[in-house]
Amino acid sequence: MPAPFAVRRFLPLPTLSYGVGDLHTGAPAERDFGPHVDQTNYSVVVDEQVVVKWLTPPVPLPHPTPEIFAHLVDAGFTDTAPPYAALILATDTHEELLALVTGYLPEARDGWEWCVDEAAAGNADFAAEIGRLAADLHLALATLPSAGAAHTSAASRAEAALAEALELTGGEDGAWLATRAGRMRQELAPLQDDITSPRIRIHGDLHVGQILRWRDGYAVIDFDGNPTVTDAAPCQPAARDVAQLTTSLEHVAQVAIKRRGTEPAHAAAWAAKARAGLLAAYGRRLAERNRPDxxxxxxxxxxEVEQECRELIYAARHLPRWSYAPMGVLRTWYQEENIT
Structure with missing residues (x-):
């Protein structure tokens, strides 16, 4: 690789070599995922074997993904797209991450597609496999050495998220939310206690959209962290990832109601069943590996409550049409008969 570029390799790339007779197979050498795919960066599929994700714009190093890729390979975690390489621009003054190269997973669909199908069908059998996958991911990440950086109080961070959600949510939704703020603060109260569970390197943006169902199973992707949260510490309790994953199941139920015409009661029952199945499988896996702690x-x-506040903040600042999902979840949680 000519200067000023460099490549950091994690796994050997598949061969992309051809004989003379293989040059014109009829398949495109490169393609993107099309305009229907919502992505912060720009990804290109090469020869149906490799995905090159170009970061737009490039991101200064250090960046979490190369470090996590290298560690997951060392830890033997394979429930992800195979991490092949990172392309870096290195100058005398700084380094930037230009692109990430991973394996292409045939027939892959993200959770905002396949999981909505499951919700509409009332099927929650998948949840055990997703819980097992999340636990294996955390078991692998828990062995990643990390510096003991200072972290913001969990309680103050959650309270700030609630205050911002109340400020940004207007109209009828905002008025309703204000009447539930007291109950939400009660549910945030456990964060005021000392958190004794280990702080490990977490995914940081773990929702069903980051879990692909592909030809051979499930795979978790995108270790860039949450692009909408600038102050998130890389090391946090595993419960942070778990809560984002469980709330995303609730969001899937809301999508099924809005887009598939699923009855609200059926969607809520599905979300509760999927959530319970996921948490049970997650706990079993940690127990099997002697890490229930x-x-x-x-x-x-x-x-979970903080995450719904962050969903409202995201909707207000970036995607207003999304607000129906977190508001639908909160209205399910805090119905009149549940308010004291």
């Missing part, structure tokens, strides 16, 4: 179940609900 990784998850403090008391933190899940307060982190």
């Amino acid at each position: 990784l998850l403090d179940e008391r933190l899940i609900r307060p982190f």
